[in-house]
Amino acid sequence: MLWSRLFIPTLRENPAEAEVISHQMLLRAGYIRALGAGIYNYLPLAQRSLNKIQAIIREEMDAIGGQEFYLPALNPAEVWQESGRWDVMGDNMFRLKDRYGRALCLGMTHEEVMTFIARGEVRSYKQLPQIWYQIQTKFRDEPRPKSGLLRVRQFIMKDSYSFDLAPEGLDVAYEKHRVAYCRIFDRCGLEYVTVEAHSGAMGGSQSQEFMVKTTAGEDYVVISKDTGYAANLEKATSRPVPPAEPDPDADLAPEEVHTPNQKTIDEVAAFLKIAPTSLMKSVVVVTEDERPFLCLLRGDHQLSETKFQTAAHCGEFRPAHPEEIRTWFGADPGSLGPVGITALPILIDEALRGRKNMVTGANKDDYHLRNVTLGEDFQATFHDLRQVAEGDTDIDTGGPLEIAKTVEIGHIFKLGYKYSHSMGLNVLNHDGVETPVIMGSYGIGVERVLCAAVELYSDANGISMPVTIAPFEVVITPVKISDPVVREAADKIYADFKSRGIDVLFDDRDMSPGVKFKDADLIGIPYRVTLGKKLGEGIVEVVERRGNVKHEVPVAEAVAWVADRVAAAKSK
RNA sequence: CGGGGCGUGGCUCAGCCUGGUUAGAGCGCCUGGUUCGGGACCAGGAGGUCGGUGGUUCAAAUCCACUCGCCCCGACCA
Numbered sequence: 001m002l003w004s005r006l007f008i009p010t011l012r013e014n015p016a017e018a019e020v021i022s023h024q025m026l027l028r029a030g031y032i033r034a035l036g037a038g039i040y041n042y043l044p045l046a047q048r049s050l051n052k053i054q055a056i057i058r059e060e061m062d063a064i065g066g067q068e069f070y071l072p073a074l075n076p077a078e079v080w081q082e083s084g085r086w087d088v089m090g091d092n093m094f095r096l097k098d099r100y101g102r103a104l105c106l107g108m109t110h111e112e113v114m115t116f117i118a119r120g121e122v123r124s125y126k127q128l129p130q131i132w133y134q135i136q137t138k139f140r141d142e143p144r145p146k147s148g149l150l151r152v153r154q155f156i157m158k159d160s161y162s163f164d165l166a167p168e169g170l171d172v173a174y175e176k177h178r179v180a181y182c183r184i185f186d187r188c189g190l191e192y193v194t195v196e197a198h199s200g201a202m203g204g205s206q207s208q209e210f211m212v213k214t215t216a217g218e219d220y221v222v223i224s225k226d227t228g229y230a231a232n233l234e235k236a237t238s239r240p241v242p243p244a245e246p247d248p249d250a251d252l253a254p255e256e257v258h259t260p261n262q263k264t265i266d267e268v269a270a271f272l273k274i275a276p277t278s279l280m281k282s283v284v285v286v287t288e289d290e291r292p293f294l295c296l297l298r299g300d301h302q303l304s305e306t307k308f309q310t311a312a313h314c315g316e317f318r319p320a321h322p323e324e325i326r327t328w329f330g331a332d333p334g335s336l337g338p339v340g341i342t343a344l345p346i347l348i349d350e351a352l353r354g355r356k357n358m359v360t361g362a363n364k365d366d367y368h369l370r371n372v373t374l375g376e377d378f379q380a381t382f383h384d385l386r387q388v389a390e391g392d393t394d395i396d397t398g399g400p401l402e403i404a405k406t407v408e409i410g411h412i413f414k415l416g417y418k419y420s421h422s423m424g425l426n427v428l429n430h431d432g433v434e435t436p437v438i439m440g441s442y443g444i445g446v447e448r449v450l451c452a453a454v455e456l457y458s459d460a461n462g463i464s465m466p467v468t469i470a471p472f473e474v475v476i477t478p479v480k481i482s483d484p485v486v487r488e489a490a491d492k493i494y495a496d497f498k499s500r501g502i503d504v505l506f507d508d509r510d511m512s513p514g515v516k517f518k519d520a521d522l523i524g525i526p527y528r529v530t531l532g533k534k535l536g537e538g539i540v541e542v543v544e545r546r547g548n549v550k551h552e553v554p555v556a557e558a559v560a561w562v563a564d565r566v567a568a569a570k571s572k
Numbered sequence: 573c574g575g576g577g578c579g580u581g582g583c584u585c586a587g588c589c590u591g592g593u594u595a596g597a598g599c600g601c602c603u604g605g606u607u608c609g610g611g612a613c614c615a616g617g618a619g620g621u622c623g624g625u626g627g628u629u630c631a632a633a634u635c636c637a638c639u640c641g642c643c644c645c646g647a648c649c650a
Binding site for chain 2: 009011012013014015016017018019034036037085088089091092108109111140142143144146151218413441461477479480481482483510511512513514515516517518519521530532533541
């Protein structure tokens with residue numbers, strides 16, 4: 001392609017609206033333009049990259065026996081009502097009505113439609129297993145679109161679904177996807193971690209997320225470099241930092257202390273001149289079915305929402321209202337504790353196992369209790385409730401843990417029978433008995449792969465795309481194209497690249513070299529062939545974008561030099 | 573939905589507080605010429621209902637009200 005004919009509107013300065021790196025870079029490099037909040041136009045460079053990502057996805061999905069479908073983005077309400085998600089999705093789903101007033105929505109994912117197809121046509125175990133996938137535009141009415149292409153309202157997703165007769169079959173399909181995803185992301189040139197994910201309160205069994213570390217991400221992941229342990233923060237476990245001070249080692253009885261206006265952990269700790277780790281924090285929450293719980297945590301620890309949900313077997317929950325707390329505890333938040341509380345279940349975090357003589361609220365305003373010990377002064381059941389915190393160590397080895405911000409690029413999930421049951425997807429088994437089909441669901445955010453690559457591989461000069469997903473593999477940059485000798489040499493190299501099937505961009509613009517170098521660096525083409533001063537000696541310069549490594553190569557060898565490296569990168 | 577910020581040529585921004593001729597700058601764009609290894613130079617030129625509506629005023633980019641849009645923080649995120 002000739003640069004002069006391509007639409008590549010690069011920007012010299014960062015648009016004011018862009019905050020995260022990938023957003024800034026994709027705008028500046030002329031890949032994307034915003035149409036509205038969370039709605040983007042993909043210009044030719046982005047489209048070329050996205051096409052390459054999708055081609056890799058197709059190859060790997062086909063390799064595990066996946067069959068490509070194309071389902072409608074526009075869905076009638078009925079299928080979603082059947083699965084129950086018409087209500088569950090709430091405001092996150094775009095909904096509309098047709099001219100006759102019939103309810104429709106724009107699909108956020110396609111479990112329902114796939115299940116709809118399967119239940120009409122798949123009748124026998126002999127037709128299983130199946131892996132069905134599509135690459136489709138999805139819609140989500142995000143409360144807050146942000147971070148460029150990272151959180152948007154319309155995006156492309158590869159979603160696949162597996163159908164099996166038995167759990168062992170699902171295990172196979174799940175493992176096939178795990179391996180395929182690794183190959184896909186490896187081929188896209190990404191560095192990523194796979195983490196055990198929380199599978200939701202809905203009871204799905206196993207689930208893993210594919211995450212790329214970036215400060216632009218919103219998901220926190222706990223990683224142990226030594227052991228390879230990696231888990232979503234929602235689910236991660238760790239060894240807490242030991243208490244800052246030892247507990248009083250004596251058989252002591254609770255003792256009231258006056259703590260006027262000392263409400264927060266830090267205030268009470270400072271007032272009593274003890275470490276926050278010597279305090280027991282009381283958190284009162286109420287589940288959506290109106291069951292109240294008292295959760296006890298070490299003063300410096302946070303309650304993990306998902307762990308509480310697991311412990312309490314509940315979905316959504318909320319902090320208790322002050323009036324409720326007053327009714328149950330006889331005191332305001334800030335002076336709450338477990339002693340004397342029997343009206344609601346008490347859950348205590350594992351980190352408090354073995355502790356004694358701690359300080360906690362007295363259930364009397366402006367008073368706390370010293371010397372409170374589980375088993376002696378109150379009863380509670382142990383659960384893992386605390387969220388992993390900075391400074392914690394590996395639960396097995398005690399080695400260092402890192403809490404990293406990441407973006408989720410893929411997710412594999414054992415669905416189980418959720419949709420088979422709600423929508424009636426059954427087949428006859430060997431014995432002629434109607435049996436529900438067990439399903440898996442597997443997604444990849446296509447734009448997020450592009451964003452992750454940009455987040456991972458850009459520098460002050462712009463993007464440095466992996467060869468496999470770069471919009472072009474090589475760019476030819478004649479320093480002075482108005483010189484007929486240079487032009488002729490460049491034309492020849494261009495033709496040679498094309499004949500070898502290399503994606504080549506020819507910067508035929510009659511501009512000063514600085515502009516062309518800057519633009520080439522900005523848009524992230526992995527290799528650049530520069531025809532400059534030494535062309536007279538039969539030498540061109542080949543520059544690797546990543547690391548800005550320069551090589552002087554004889555003109556006659558330049559095309560092969562690049563082509564070999566491109567081929568090597570693609571065959572990895 | 574709560575909190576904060578912004579809206580002035582294609583981009584980045586100044587001007588607004590303290591109202592007063594033809595609304596500015598840099599970059600980009602067009603024409604001609606000179607340049608040609610890291611966002612060149614000279615000369616000439618085009619381009620703006622100051623987000624919108626209403627109000628105050630002799631007079632509004634500037635003050636007031638409403639409204640729309642965008643960004644950030646939070647809530648939210650199968």
